[in-house]
Each structure stands twice: as C-alpha cells, then as structure tokens.
Amino acid sequence: MISLEHVSRSFAIGDQQVYALRDINLEIAAGDYLSVMGPSGSGKSTLLNLIGLLDRPSSGTYRLDGRDVTALxxxxxxGVRSGKIGFVFQSFNLVPRLTAAKxxxxxxxxAGISADLRKARVEVLLKDYGLLDRADHRPDQLSGGQRQRVAIARATSMHPAILLADEPTGNLDQSTGREVIDLLEKLTEQHVALVLVTHDPAIGGRARRQLHMLDGRITD
Amino acid sequence: MRPYDIASFASDSLQSSRARTLLMMLAMSIGVGAVVVLTALGEGARLYVVNQFSSLGSNLVLVFPGRTETAGISPGMLLGQIPRELTMEDAKALLKSRAVSRIAPMTIGSSEISYGPLNREVVVLGSTSDLLEVRHMELALGRFLPSTHEGEPVCVLGAKIRHELFGNASAIGKWVRLGDRRFRVIGVMGSQGESMGFNTDELVIVPVSAAHMLFNNSGLLRILVEAKSRDAIPRAKQDAESILLARHGERDVTVITQDAVLATFDRILRALTLAVGGIAAISLSVAGVLIMNVMLIAVSQRVREIGLLKALGAPASGIRTLFFTEAALLSFAGSMAGLIFGELGVFAIAKAYPSLPVTAPWWAVLAAVGTALATGILFSVWPARRAALLDPVAALSGK
Known part of the structure; x- marks a missing residue:
C-alpha cells in the first residue's frame, strides 16, 4: 500500500544541509502494525509526517496505493489526508472550544459529509470508545485517557487505511497508555495499517514489525 | 466543507473569544454608526434648505437689475454707469408673457417706525398685493395690500413689530408713522420666522409707490415672477429676458430661476454630506486595520488548530475560507450593530431638533454596510493567507 523508495529529507540550516532522513526504503501493507523506535532527533517524526503528507521528501518517491503522492x-x-490517513498525537490536539462529539x-x-450521516457515525464512535456520557464535554473536562480516546475516535472517523500515532502514550500514565495501545492494536485487526512512533521499548516491542532509527537511517 | 458548517465553525470560534469579538464589533459599529448619523445630518440640512426654498413660493423666476457677467466686464462699468433701474412699468410688462401668472415687485429700504411714544428701526418692503400669493406668505389679521389704489398710505406689519408697538392691543386701523409719512395698519403677517434672509416677523410691507415716495427713489430691487406651471418656468425666463430686452434696448437684467438657485444649494449640501460621510468612512478603514491586527493575533494564537485542521484533511483554501468567514461574520455583526447605533442616534437628533428632517439616505446606509464588509474581508486577506500557508508540521508542534 505504501512504498518509500530512496526517500531523503534535508533542511538547510544556514549554509549547511542537515539530513533528517537519509535514503529510506520502506513498504507498508494494509493491516501492518509497525513501530518506529529511536532516540530523539533520529528522524522518527519526520518519517511519520512524510507518510502523513504533512511534509514532502527532498528526494525519492512516495507511492500510496501505487500513486506518486509527492507530486500532488x-x-x-x-484530499488524500482526509480519506486515507488518520493522525493520533502525543498532546491529543483536540480543539478546546469544541465538545468531544464535535x-x-x-x-x-x-470532508463535507452531510449532517445526518455525521451524526450517525459519531454516535457509533462514541459508543465504540466508551464516550457516550462524555459526548458534550469539552476537552478540559476530560481525563487524559478520555482525551486520547476522543482523538483516536476522531482519527478513525473517516475510516482511514493508515493510522499514524506519534507517541500516543507520551502524556499518559502507564495503565491508561496500555489501554490506548490496546485500542490502536484492535484497529489493525480491521485492516488498518498502524505506524506507531515511540521511544518506549515496552510499547514498541509489541508491534509485529519494529523499525529502529538512528541519524535519519533505518538501522534494521 | 458545507457553507453552513463553515459559518457555524467560524461563529463558534468567534464566540470562544468573546471580549476580542465584542471589541472588534464595537470598532466596526462606531464607524458604521458615524457614517449613518453624519450623512443623516448632512441630508437633513439639505432637505431643510430645499424646504425653505419651496416655502418661498413655487415656480419662481427672479429678475434683478444689472447683468452679471461670467467673464470680462460690462461696457457700463467702463463708462461708470450704473445699470438701468427696473421700474414698475417693467414689472407690469412682464405680465404680457403667457407663461407668467403673477408678478410681485420688491423694493426695500430701512426707516423708523413710530406709534405714540414707541419707535424702532424697521426694514420696509414695497410690493403689491400679489406678493402674498407669490411668496406663500400668511396673513394673521386684517387684509394684505389692496390690488387697486396703489398709492394708498397703508401698511402690513410683521408679527414682531406689531407686538412691540401695540402689545396686546389691536393694531388694525391704527395710524403709524414711517419716516415722515403716516400709514394706516390694515393687516398683520403671520409669524413664519426667517426665510432666506428675510425675517417677515420684523418687516413692514407697504405699496411700491408709497415705498418710492418714502425713500425718494424709483427702482425695484427685484421682481418675483411666478410661472404658470413648472413646465412654463423656462418659457417665463425667456419671455422675461426678451420683454426687458425690448424695453431697455440691451441685456441689462439678470433673470434666474429659483430652481437654479435651489440646484446650486442642493449640489453644495450634497457634496458636504458626501464629504462628511467620507470622513466617517475613514473610521471604518481604521476598524478594518484593527480587524487585520486582531485576525493576525488570532492566527498566531490558533497555529496548533490550523495545523490540526490541515492534518485532518483541510486544504489551504478551506483554512482561508474559514478565516474569511470569521472576518465577514464579524464585520456583518459589527455593521448591523452600527446601523442600530446610528438609527438610534438619528432618532435622538430628530427628537432634539424636530425642525430638521434627519434621515440617513439609503445610499449612505448601503455604502456604510458595504464598506464595513469590504474592509473587514479585505483586511483579513493577509491573515487568512498567512493561516493557509502555515507549514502543518511546524504548526502542529505549536511553532
């Protein structure tokens, strides 16, 4: 589904080229469960942003479902982000003035989906993630675990093919973090590809495929 | 995104920062309100003058002695001659025109009026019986100048003169002294206040011939000519010119229509209204700058939200639309509040000065709201563009 070929990403800092990613080759299939581990600054987040089309590679090709998406x-x-990609962030990134349901x-x-259809889908998601009684609460009235559940529900609302999670447990205590990982893992059973960036080996170790990164390269 | 969703998302975000929204609305509404109130005042002044003019009489053509040249000098000036006087005969000759229904000659001077021990200085107007109709004057008591027996020593007093000389006693039939002559009071004018330089309340009106004897002259200050209808005004003007040309042998009079005078005032006051409205509109552009400033702050405060919206699939154009909509809603709400402020102000002025016909002209209201919306949206172009062009990666990390 996803294929990265010789992908590099560099930034110009002053007159120096700094490489965040160097010659990445990576294939991700539907339903894959992939963890990306490595120290800070090793390029994990840059890789995630590239896959999520928030960033463009400096060189190399990125194909999504066989289509070169860097040229779009x-x-x-x-449109691709809206239909195929879901994001889960470390700091949840909920809009503070909107309720959980919103x-x-x-x-x-x-995406311009009709209000009726939206309502029905949100209802299902609230139920799936145990948030029915929290639907009208704003983020500041929710616990960390509830906030991340809202964020996951939001990320899956468009039925994405791939879910990108950047340190989703980073702001949570251990047991809540484990619940969140359980929820994400359950999604991979529904053929959603999950890319999980973490520097917690206990969490990263649960993935079926594990990538280790150092200095912008995949080391194994 | 659907239009309704865009509007509700934008209004949600406006409501979440209430103080900021209200302050911006206030700035906008002051601008709109100022335009409404000031143009209403200007328009009121214009209507006031127009009404004053039409109360002078309708379909009027004015004849003055002497020719006003627009360029150069007249031969008479070189020779040291004064222009030929307009006489009563000239005035009567004007009635020959079929476009003219009535004429009223006017000659004016100042004299001392006395009754018993009381005396004061007054303006004496010499005219004929038709003046009452031609100038739309009102008589309070008695009768106006007689149409026959023009030499009769009779006079009609202004309301204030009557009060000063006679108090509460009846004035009709009493003899007053004007200069060295005695006149019998036959009527009293109704109180109508000042109109175009003549305060009829402080006027004494006598027959033309009496005025000529009183002041020892023979000319007329001007002749008021009333055309038969509005359409007959140009004909009346032409006829007056040709009749007097034939009588005098040269063009030595000035004939203007009341409409021309009115049109000049109308133009001047309309220009004034526009100028005042334009100045008020400047405050609208100031409000526009304020909106830009606040929208820029809003963009930098909501960097994370913008990044998130991009990650969730909003294209740059969508983000731009959201910010535009916010500015448009804000300007709209502000200008509506301004309209209400303005109309309240106009209402208050109308209450305080009932004689002034203040109403904001529709074009000013439209222009004010239009300018408010346009500046609001125009000044949000830059902030909205800035939001749309934010790098999502940096935005999401709050940088």
Whole structure:
C-alpha cells in the first residue's frame, strides 16, 4: 500500500544541509502494525509526517496505493489526508472550544459529509470508545485517557487505511497508555495499517514489525 | 466543507473569544454608526434648505437689475454707469408673457417706525398685493395690500413689530408713522420666522409707490415672477429676458430661476454630506486595520488548530475560507450593530431638533454596510493567507 523508495529529507540550516532522513526504503501493507523506535532527533517524526503528507521528501518517491503522492498539489494532498490517513498525537490536539462529539465530527465536517450521516457515525464512535456520557464535554473536562480516546475516535472517523500515532502514550500514565495501545492494536485487526512512533521499548516491542532509527537511517 | 458548517465553525470560534469579538464589533459599529448619523445630518440640512426654498413660493423666476457677467466686464462699468433701474412699468410688462401668472415687485429700504411714544428701526418692503400669493406668505389679521389704489398710505406689519408697538392691543386701523409719512395698519403677517434672509416677523410691507415716495427713489430691487406651471418656468425666463430686452434696448437684467438657485444649494449640501460621510468612512478603514491586527493575533494564537485542521484533511483554501468567514461574520455583526447605533442616534437628533428632517439616505446606509464588509474581508486577506500557508508540521508542534 505504501512504498518509500530512496526517500531523503534535508533542511538547510544556514549554509549547511542537515539530513533528517537519509535514503529510506520502506513498504507498508494494509493491516501492518509497525513501530518506529529511536532516540530523539533520529528522524522518527519526520518519517511519520512524510507518510502523513504533512511534509514532502527532498528526494525519492512516495507511492500510496501505487500513486506518486509527492507530486500532488496541496488540494489533492489534503484530499488524500482526509480519506486515507488518520493522525493520533502525543498532546491529543483536540480543539478546546469544541465538545468531544464535535471534535470527533471535525474530519467528517471538513470532508463535507452531510449532517445526518455525521451524526450517525459519531454516535457509533462514541459508543465504540466508551464516550457516550462524555459526548458534550469539552476537552478540559476530560481525563487524559478520555482525551486520547476522543482523538483516536476522531482519527478513525473517516475510516482511514493508515493510522499514524506519534507517541500516543507520551502524556499518559502507564495503565491508561496500555489501554490506548490496546485500542490502536484492535484497529489493525480491521485492516488498518498502524505506524506507531515511540521511544518506549515496552510499547514498541509489541508491534509485529519494529523499525529502529538512528541519524535519519533505518538501522534494521 | 458545507457553507453552513463553515459559518457555524467560524461563529463558534468567534464566540470562544468573546471580549476580542465584542471589541472588534464595537470598532466596526462606531464607524458604521458615524457614517449613518453624519450623512443623516448632512441630508437633513439639505432637505431643510430645499424646504425653505419651496416655502418661498413655487415656480419662481427672479429678475434683478444689472447683468452679471461670467467673464470680462460690462461696457457700463467702463463708462461708470450704473445699470438701468427696473421700474414698475417693467414689472407690469412682464405680465404680457403667457407663461407668467403673477408678478410681485420688491423694493426695500430701512426707516423708523413710530406709534405714540414707541419707535424702532424697521426694514420696509414695497410690493403689491400679489406678493402674498407669490411668496406663500400668511396673513394673521386684517387684509394684505389692496390690488387697486396703489398709492394708498397703508401698511402690513410683521408679527414682531406689531407686538412691540401695540402689545396686546389691536393694531388694525391704527395710524403709524414711517419716516415722515403716516400709514394706516390694515393687516398683520403671520409669524413664519426667517426665510432666506428675510425675517417677515420684523418687516413692514407697504405699496411700491408709497415705498418710492418714502425713500425718494424709483427702482425695484427685484421682481418675483411666478410661472404658470413648472413646465412654463423656462418659457417665463425667456419671455422675461426678451420683454426687458425690448424695453431697455440691451441685456441689462439678470433673470434666474429659483430652481437654479435651489440646484446650486442642493449640489453644495450634497457634496458636504458626501464629504462628511467620507470622513466617517475613514473610521471604518481604521476598524478594518484593527480587524487585520486582531485576525493576525488570532492566527498566531490558533497555529496548533490550523495545523490540526490541515492534518485532518483541510486544504489551504478551506483554512482561508474559514478565516474569511470569521472576518465577514464579524464585520456583518459589527455593521448591523452600527446601523442600530446610528438609527438610534438619528432618532435622538430628530427628537432634539424636530425642525430638521434627519434621515440617513439609503445610499449612505448601503455604502456604510458595504464598506464595513469590504474592509473587514479585505483586511483579513493577509491573515487568512498567512493561516493557509502555515507549514502543518511546524504548526502542529505549536511553532
């Protein structure tokens, strides 16, 4: 489904080229469960942003479902993000003024889906993630675990093919973190590919495929 | 995104920062309100003048002695001659025109009026019986100048003169002294206040011939000519010019229509209204700058949210639309509040000065709201563009 060939990403800092990613070759199939581990600054997040089309490679090709997506314009890339990719962030990134239900609804609204259909889907997601009684609460009235569940519900609301999670347990205590990982792992059973960036080996070790990164390279 | 969703998302975000939203609305509404109130005042002044003019009489053509040249000098000036006087005969000759229904000659001077021990200085207007109709004046008591027996020593007093000389006693039939002559009071004018330089309340009106004897002259200050209808005004003007040309042998009079005078005032006051409205509109552009400033702050405060929206699949154009919509909603709400402020202000002015016909002209209201919306949206172009072009990776990390 996803194929990265000789992908590099460099930044110009002053007159120096700094490489965040060097010659990455990676294949991800539907339903894959992949963890990316490595020290800070090793390029984990850059890789995730590239796969999520938030960033463009400096060189190399990125194919998604056989289509070269790096050549797409902003509008088309936004369309791909909307339909195929879900994000889960370390700091949840919920919109503070919107209720849990509205936050979950956000990608559906951005995609222009009708209000009736949105309502039905949000209802199902609230039930699936045990948030029915929290639907009208704003993020500041929710616990960390609940916030991340809202974020996962939001990320899956458009039925994405691939879920990108950047340190999803980083702001949670251990037991809540484990619950969140359980929820994410359950999604891989429904043929959603999961890419999990973490520097916690206990969490990364649970993945079926494990990537280790150092200085912008995949070491194994 | 669907339009309804865009609007509700934008209004949600406006409501979440209430103080900021209200302050911006206030700035916008002051601008709109100022335009509404000031143009209403200007328009009120214009209507006031127009009404004053039409209360002078309708379909009027004015004849003045002497020719006003737009360029150069007249031969008479070189020879040291004064222009030929307009006489009563000239005035009567004007009635020959079929476009003219009535004429009223006017001659004016100042004299001392006395009754018993009381005396004061007054303006004496010499005219004929038709003046009452031609100038739309109102008589309070008695009768106006007689149409026959023009030499009769009679006079009509202004309301204030009557009060000063006679108090509460009846004035009709009493003899007053004007200069060295005696006049019988036959009528009293109704109180109508000042109109175009003549305060009829402080006027004494006598027959033309009496005025000529009183001031020992023979000319007329001007002749008021009333055309038969509005359409007959140009004909009346033409006829007056040709009749007097034939009588005098040269063009030595000035004939203007009341409409021309009115049109000049109308133009001047309309320009004034526009100028005042334009100045008020400047405050709208200031409000626009304020909106830009606050929208820029909003963009930098909501960098994370913008990054998130991009990650969730909003294209740059969608983000731009959201910020535009916010600015548009804000300007719209602000200008509506401004309209309400403005109309309240106009209402208050109308209450305080009932004689002034203040109403904001529709074009000013439209222009104010239009300018408010346009500046609001125009000044949000840059902030919205900035939001749309944010790098999602940096934005998500809050940088």
């Amino acid at each position: 314009n902003d509008e088309e890339q936004a 936050n979950i609804e956000l990608p559906l609204m951005l």
